[in-house]
Amino acid sequence: MEPAVGFTRAGALWTSLTVGFLTLILLLIFIAQNTSSASFAFFGWRWSLPLGVAILLAAVVGGLITVAAGTARILQLRRAAKKHHSAAHSNP
Numbered sequence: 001m002e003p004a005v006g007f008t009r010a011g012a013l014w015t016s017l018t019v020g021f022l023t024l025i026l027l028l029i030f031i032a033q034n035t036s037s038a039s040f041a042f043f044g045w046r047w048s049l050p051l052g053v054a055i056l057l058a059a060v061v062g063g064l065i066t067v068a069a070g071t072a073r074i075l076q077l078r079r080a081a082k083k084h085h086s087a088a089h090s091n092p
Contacts, residue, residue, distance in 0.1 A: 031056060 005011075034052030049057070 027056060 031050070031052035034055070035050045037048045038051045038054055039046065039048045040054065
């Protein structure tokens with residue numbers, strides 16, 4: 001028997017929001033349980049942060065680097081597709 005209503009964008013959004021909030025709750029629990037301070041050094045800079053915050057910060061920076069690389073690749077592919085599209089329409 002098939003469901004009465006199939007896949008919808010609203011349903012996908014609701015599922016994504018639920019998964020996102022559950023992930024956020026797990027991250028908050030992780031940070032709350034890892035509050036011991038850790039020292040860090042980077043190119044002569046020295047600082048200390050709670051361990052949970054430091055790991056979360058590293059994950060966020062890694063995600064931002066991934067997004068930047070993906071964005072650069074998407075822009076590169078769009079330029080190539082646009083160039084190919086205009087070349088295909090200019091040659092009779």
